[in-house]
Amino acid sequence: MKYVAPSSVEEAASLLSSSPSAQVFAGATDVVPQIRAGRPAPDVLVDLKKIKELVALNSDGDKWTVGAATPTAYLTEDDAFSHEFPGLAEAAGLIGSDQIQNRSSLGGNLCNASPAADSVPAMVVNGVRAVVAGPNGTRVLDVSEVVTGPGQTALDDDEFIVEFEIDKMPSRSGDAYLRMIPRTEMDIAVVGAGARVTLADDGSIEQAVLALGAVAPTVVRIPDAEQALVGSTADEETLNAVAAAASEACDPIDDKRGTVEYRKQVAGVLAKRAVVIAIERAEQRNGTN
């Protein structure tokens, strides 16, 4: 196994196209344990952390760009980012432990394509876009399009994500992410729920996006819950409808981490709670942006 650390996107792209069994990594918090656990090692491991734009967090007039290999600790430690996207920052701050978060990245968390990845539902509700580099230049995908199944992505073998684009949070909007784990850290989501809402001037919900993790092969949106919320003030009846829609949207498995029944019931609970938190945050972002 060879280790290479290209210093530019172009160099990385050409490495990938010239060696068929090359594998990129960012923090290696998934790749190395997987190899140690017996997954066949690639011929070439390509370290993306030495490429400048992949480890960067920037904000311009209307969007944030987050390098795909940027340690998630950068997001949680950045006051401006974590105030604007508290749900996404919290999701990033739930990955592994403090030590892991010095290495783990949004790009790695997404491309590892675990159904339970914490940052993905939070990225999906925020409409995050992935800028993908390959031998023929770059293309842009919605994060929701990247993962196609457990361990599977829409990226070609010679492609990798350079950065994420996140439109600035509009005023009267807020996001939230909650996950259920039996412990408080060092664990994998049994259920994860992300929500983002935008409020109208009258306080009713103008826009709502909900996404669940760990309850289906990929992150699932909950259109029925979103429709129920729009135009409402998220009264108890609406929230119960959200919970019911969330439970219904699940297609979970029974495994050592949770049962189908438990995951469905708790998906409803977390979806409801995430909406309530997102609304509170939206109310506080009254014209501050």
Place this chain on the structure above:
Amino acid sequence: MAITEENPGYKWVGTRPIRPDGLEKVTGKARFGADLVLPGMLYGKVVRSPHAHARIVSIDTSAAESMEGVKAVITGADFPDLAANGAHPSDIDVANNAIARDKVLYEGHVVAAVAAITREQAEAAAKAVAVTYEVLPHVLTVDEAMADNAPLLHEAMITKGVDPAPEEPSNIASKILHERGDLDQGFGEADAVVEREFSTKPVHQGYIEPHAAVADANSDGRAHIWCSSQGHFQMRAYTATVLGVSPGTLKVTAAEIGGGFGGKTVIYLEPLAVRLSQRAGRPVKLVMDRDEVFRATGPTSGTRIKVKMGVSKDGKITAAEVWMAYEAGAYAGSPVGAAGMTAIACYDIPNFVVEGYDVVCNKPRVAAYRAPGAPMAAFAVESVLDELARNIEMDPIDIRLANAAVEGTQASYGPKFPRIGFVETLEAIKEHPNYTAELGPNQGRGVAAGFWFNAGMMSSATVHVNENGTATVVTGSPDIGGSRQSMALMAAEELGIPYESIKPVVADTETVGFNDVTGGSRVTLATGAAVVDACRLIVEDLRGRAAKTWDVEVDQVEWVDGQAQHVDGAQPPLSLNDLAAKSGRTGGPISANASLNSRGVGAGFSTQLCDVEVDPETGVTRVVRYLTAQDAGRAISPDYVEGQMQGGVVQGIGWALNEEYIHDTEGVMENPSFLDYRMPVASDLPMIDCAIVEVPNPAHPYGVRGVGEVGIVPPMAAVGNAIHDAVDVRMTELPMSPIKVLEALNENDG
């Protein structure tokens, strides 16, 4: 802190100095089992069974043997057949568990081992060992194992403890029974009776350091073993048995140990490493992965327990009936015996029957785990007692006080208790502010108590006075819980010199007299007593030397504050330093040995108070406040006593809430990693509050009882009782995971 007898003016005992092993540990210098590297050393790898139960048809090692770098391959056939030699059945079990001969009895059971120049070569060779199995039907739980016509693990196993002995073999290795009084009469006198059935899963000790051993065999038949264990004399004895050699041919050096909790009192790798080293003619290192630790070492039993208890209106327990079946894993020897003795030992109960079964099944052989057997029984008994207290509207501490065993009580397991401190632990809880702290929404409070015998057994110690008046205290008890500090504190007290002037050392099997394992909470008691005895011999010697120097009778000399003083002050005092410097002229080096089979074990009791908050919509339980009161007898080293108290509680909380072995239907463990075997992490827990109770053990020079184990006995019931208090569901299965709690809540709602 509740202290019933004042500290009689000790200078060192009861203080909190810096621990002697601290610097090496925090700087990474301490050498654990896997750290040793010898010149020419090979790396070994063990081949394990993928099946829960199978007959070994054949093992073909030829491909592995011809691989690059491979220097030795061994199988069960490379070890003496103890059964054919008429060995004791328990020795045969030890040998067959170390490496299978004709049958594998659990997934992870060793069938072969290899040694090669590199780790990668060893791993590749291990994969190339071709084992042909005839897979047999398996049993995973006591229910399956005790069922009619269950497949048998051991075709000749006849249940012991049943008269007349059964004619047919079964998976029940033995039965235990404790009885007193008349059950029917007792239940007839009860105003409230509760009967419940409980089940618990196997849980692992979860020591952070995996098992590791290095062996260096000589061509003369001798061998040196370095390993991480709770007792290198025991490792020597077991290894000699499996190899069929005299213990004296083996030298075992104890590495620094990263946790044991009972699980490192047994052998796994040592005989394999020696045999590989003999075959290869080079030193061999074997280290387990975490996965192997889970699959093949020490869980404690999964259990099924039924408890029926009755109380009168004033809270007196009138009768108790306990039925228990404990999984032993692959070989006889679950801790059901201790469970039967401890189950109701906290209480003075006139009428009882305690019945228990030791049941083999196709899981790894259980090993000791902190108060082996007692925690599961206490979970059942203390849960039922909690329910009874609620039924008669009595305070949970008061109902325990009404029945508490005290000095003179005939213990449920036989002897009369000497002075014990159970009542004092109950009072310590009641007096603590936590007992009346306000509870928030969805919060609840639970009480539970526990008993553990504590052990004595055999220990040796040697004390050397160095030429500058400092001292070296040598024992053979591996330090898993702070014993080096305790030895140094007691020696400082005895010799009257500063703690810092004493170097406590754990020596190898050839350098100090025999020591039983570090287990049973026995080291501060028994090895401590040996240290005290040796120090007293030193003091006698020093008084004699001072008398000789002053030309007076020895009874004219007293030993005070580290110096010899003439009773009348007729001579200027002689310090230990003075006497040590002149030792050549007063009889030679100053040194003493003491060996003993410990007198006067002092039983330990713990009462605990747990506050939880339950999320009624997700079933998640968080411990928000926790208090443990435990009778230490005397806390020689309060820091370590609190560490032991807190450690027991934390392991108990893990056992209560999330830890469990999960097996698939084929008997393959599904969660052999710390990710999915969910021990608590630091952020899961509040600070565990400690109330050290000191009711001195009259049979120990400092009143020590031993503190390592009883702390893990009450937590599962304390947590379960708190959950009941919070959300009105009675949890009878461990772990009380979010899934199970939510199920119970759903049933309540439905």
